[in-house]
Amino acid sequence: MKFWKWMxxxxxxxxxxxxxxxxxNSGASGETGGGSAVTITLLNSxxxxxxxxxxxxxxxxxxxxxxxxxxxxxPAGQSPFEKASALYASGNPATITMLDTGDVxxxxxxxxxxxxxxxxxxxxxxxxxxxxxxxxxxxxxxxIEGYGFIYNKAVVxxxxxxxxxxxxxxxxxxxxxxxxxxEASGKAxxxxxxxxxxxxxxxxxxxxxxxxxxxxxxxxxVKDLKAGKIELTSNSVYNGLLDTFDLMAKYNIDKASPLSGxxxxxxxxxxxxxxxxxxxxxxxxxxxxxFDTASGQYGFLPVPVSNxxxxxxxxxxxxxxxxxxxxxxxxxxxxxxxxxKKFLEWMVYSDKGQxxxxxxxNIIPAFKNITLxxxxxxxxxxxxxxxxxxxxxxxSTLPADHWAKIxxxxxxxxAGEADRSVLTKxxxxxxxSVK
Amino acid sequence: MITEKGxxxxxxxxxxxxxxxxxxxLAVMIVPFLYGIYxxxxxxxxxxxxxxxxxVQNYFSVFQDTVFWKSFLLTLKYVFITVVLINAVAFLLAYxxxxxxxxxxxxxxxxxxxxxxxxxxxxxxxxFIFSNxxxxxxxxxxxxxxxxxxxxDPDKAFWAMxxxxxxxxxxYMMVIYVAGLMNVPKDILEAASIDGANLTTKLRKxxxxxxxxxxxxxxxxxxxxxxxxxxxxxxxxxxxxxKSTEMVSMHVYEKxxxxxxxxxGQAEAFVLFLLVAIITIAQVYFSKKLEVEA
Numbered sequence: 088m089k090f091w092k093w094m095x096x097x098x099x100x101x102x103x104x105x106x107x108x109x110x111x112n113s114g115a116s117g118e119t120g121g122g123s124a125v126t127i128t129l130l131n132s133x134x135x136x137x138x139x140x141x142x143x144x145x146x147x148x149x150x151x152x153x154x155x156x157x158x159x160x161x162p163a164g165q166s167p168f169e170k171a172s173a174l175y176a177s178g179n180p181a182t183i184t185m186l187d188t189g190d191v192x193x194x195x196x197x198x199x200x201x202x203x204x205x206x207x208x209x210x211x212x213x214x215x216x217x218x219x220x221x222x223x224x225x226x227x228x229x230x231i232e233g234y235g236f237i238y239n240k241a242v243v244x245x246x247x248x249x250x251x252x253x254x255x256x257x258x259x260x261x262x263x264x265x266x267x268x269x270e271a272s273g274k275a276x277x278x279x280x281x282x283x284x285x286x287x288x289x290x291x292x293x294x295x296x297x298x299x300x301x302x303x304x305x306x307x308x309v310k311d312l313k314a315g316k317i318e319l320t321s322n323s324v325y326n327g328l329l330d331t332f333d334l335m336a337k338y339n340i341d342k343a344s345p346l347s348g349x350x351x352x353x354x355x356x357x358x359x360x361x362x363x364x365x366x367x368x369x370x371x372x373x374x375x376x377x378f379d380t381a382s383g384q385y386g387f388l389p390v391p392v393s394n395x396x397x398x399x400x401x402x403x404x405x406x407x408x409x410x411x412x413x414x415x416x417x418x419x420x421x422x423x424x425x426x427x428k429k430f431l432e433w434m435v436y437s438d439k440g441q442x443x444x445x446x447x448x449n450i451i452p453a454f455k456n457i458t459l460x461x462x463x464x465x466x467x468x469x470x471x472x473x474x475x476x477x478x479x480x481x482x483s484t485l486p487a488d489h490w491a492k493i494x495x496x497x498x499x500x501x502a503g504e505a506d507r508s509v510l511t512k513x514x515x516x517x518x519x520s521v522k
Numbered sequence: 523m524i525t526e527k528g529x530x531x532x533x534x535x536x537x538x539x540x541x542x543x544x545x546x547x548l549a550v551m552i553v554p555f556l557y558g559i560y561x562x563x564x565x566x567x568x569x570x571x572x573x574x575x576x577x578v579q580n581y582f583s584v585f586q587d588t589v590f591w592k593s594f595l596l597t598l599k600y601v602f603i604t605v606v607l608i609n610a611v612a613f614l615l616a617y618x619x620x621x622x623x624x625x626x627x628x629x630x631x632x633x634x635x636x637x638x639x640x641x642x643x644x645x646x647x648x649x650f651i652f653s654n655x656x657x658x659x660x661x662x663x664x665x666x667x668x669x670x671x672x673x674x675d676p677d678k679a680f681w682a683m684x685x686x687x688x689x690x691x692x693x694y695m696m697v698i699y700v701a702g703l704m705n706v707p708k709d710i711l712e713a714a715s716i717d718g719a720n721l722t723t724k725l726r727k728x729x730x731x732x733x734x735x736x737x738x739x740x741x742x743x744x745x746x747x748x749x750x751x752x753x754x755x756x757x758x759x760x761x762x763x764x765k766s767t768e769m770v771s772m773h774v775y776e777k778x779x780x781x782x783x784x785x786x787g788q789a790e791a792f793v794l795f796l797l798v799a800i801i802t803i804a805q806v807y808f809s810k811k812l813e814v815e816a
Binding site: 166168169171172175193194196197236283341344345346347349480487488491495496498499502504 | 567569570571629653657667671673674676762763764765776779780781782783
């Protein structure tokens with residue numbers, strides 16, 4: 088009897104100890120290692136550069152033997168915001184978190200003010216404007232990305248019978264002319280990939296961004312849209328963009344079943360030269376290169392919104408800083424924060440870091456001091472547009488569910504299940520519902 | 523022995539055995555559930571360090587969210603069709619596979635296998651089948667039904683989900699029905715045969731009434747799984763084309779994590795919980811009355 092009671096007491100206390108140990112652990116997890124060795128983590132939401140980042144971490148350790156950088160990927164299908172907020176909720180945030188531009192504001196109370204960093208002086212114009220609140224910049228601009236019509240030079244050269252001049256496509260009519268020529272040459276003019284994010288986050292926002300060359304005016308336009316003061320039915324940029332979209336739908340290789348395509352089909356048909364044009368961004372290069380038959384000759388065309396070549400948007404390519412790095416200040420120690428800052432500087436100023444950004448990860452850096460030339464044709468094309476000043480800021484601070492909701496409406500329009508008035512109504516209704 | 527001891531002694535003994543499970547249950551089910559209810563009264567967005575108390579405003583939003591109710595109705599339709607089909611198919615399979623067919627254990631294992639594959643993987647496999655294999659076959663053999671991807675058409679995508687669900691769960695329910703059928707006493711069936719009852723009479727008057735407990739369990743399981751469907755929804759159709767197959771769980775998830783309206787999303791989840799609880803409890807309560815003794 089006595090023995091049995093002892094066993095009970097022992098088992099109970101064991102359970103209590105185990106629980107206490109399990110609960111107590113999370114508080115200490117921020118302080119990894121002691122002394123000078125420090126481990127920092129980076130939450131990577133750019134899945135396509137995971138292995139490149141891991142290599143960069145190794146190279147970084149070579150230069151800074153004390154600092155170990157671990158790369159945590161955001162699982163496919165999860166948004167960076169979801170993963171980052173889950174990590175914060177569990178009290179275990181990464182030292183460096185890669186966020187989309189629009190999400191930075193939500194995290195601003197939890198992340199470091201980076202206004203005093205050395206790279207601030209070398210960042211390209213307006214690259215930190217959207218992450219600056221009350222005069223403090225909270226994020227490191229990692230990558231510029233741009234999108235538009237990607238053309239396969241071999242196909243369009245053959246279609247126009249000579250050397251294709253991308254600058255000649257500056258109106259909707261000129262674009263249709265090109266589509267017709269490609270069709271006449273026996274190829275399909277273009278493929279419209281029907282993913283909601285492509286249509287909702289990239290295509291339609293051109294209608295907002297194209298309103299004015301002045302970012303403040305665009306911001307005001309979005310504000311008015313939210314307030315229900317904008318009548319899109321009579322908006323010329325919006326209608327012009329949809330006119331172009333109608334053309335795209337008309338010459339689409341998947342016209343018979345426009346919604347059945349997947350992202351993977353796009354790079355395949357463009358790379359193999361089955362179509363001349365694909366609406367997508369420079370992030371698609373790794374996939375296109377897998378099918379490349381045009382010996383790496385690709386480039387971007389802007390999406391025209393009218394038949395007047397001088398209108399804003401007809402010769403400008405949409406681009407913006409799309410990924411930002413923020414540094415946690417809540418759970419990471421001062422040493423970890425310093426180490427993370429060192430990593431940011433290493434990317435911008437060391438040869439290895441620059442090599443990682445430009446050559447390995449195919450990133451278009453947002454820093455003026457980096458003069459390495461992009462290796463991939465799409466990044467090069469975007470860089471050329473930026474150098475000529477022919478850019479339009481992509482909309483990167485739209486509401487978080489904009490792409491999904493508007494994407495669904497756009498799919499309906501693409502499939503012919505809704506006409507333009509229904510689409511317009513849905514877009515306006517959506518904006519009214521935004522809080 | 524237990525009754526002789528005082529309250530503390532009894533409690534201690536119980537805690538020893540149920541304590542760990544109870545703790546786990548409280549920590550991962552009850553506490554989050556209650557905390558979730560608390561969140562429905564706030565306007566937290568999932569990350570901000572502050573949130574304010576907004577009373578029952580989120581519940582008003584739930585009732586005004588027409589998309590939520592639309593996807594709830596769609597889910598009802600989906601649940602109704604899948605429950606009927608899953609149980610009909612499962613019962614038929616079980617009936618055939620207990621009739622002494624050659625190699626029936628092999629067939630049982632075969633039909634059960636889809637259930638061992640997770641919903642996400644299953645969704646991707648079927649996505650490939652619907653949008654590549656069927657389309658290829660449709661084009662080669664010129665079958666108009668398969669000429670375009672089923673997942674690109676709102677109605678067909680809905681039926682694609684039903685087909686995959688039935689395929690996945692029929693094997694599982696079949697196992698329960700097989701167990702039920704094997705427990706039907708042989709002596710009364712034999713007596714009925716001697717009295718001259720034919721196969722359908724035996725099935726209708728004896729087997730089915732004695733199988734009621736199996737039906738209750740199977741219908742309960744398929745109801746509950748149908749209402750909570752999420753993994754298949756996200757991997758097979760992603761709610762598309764254009765949100766036409768977005769089931770209610772997916773809508774709730776997107777409300778909370780995509781639209782970052784945590785309070786409203788949580789409130790919708792709670793409303794959904796109440797509705798599903800009412801439906802399943804009613805089902806169990808009323809069908810219990812159908813149970814008979816042999």
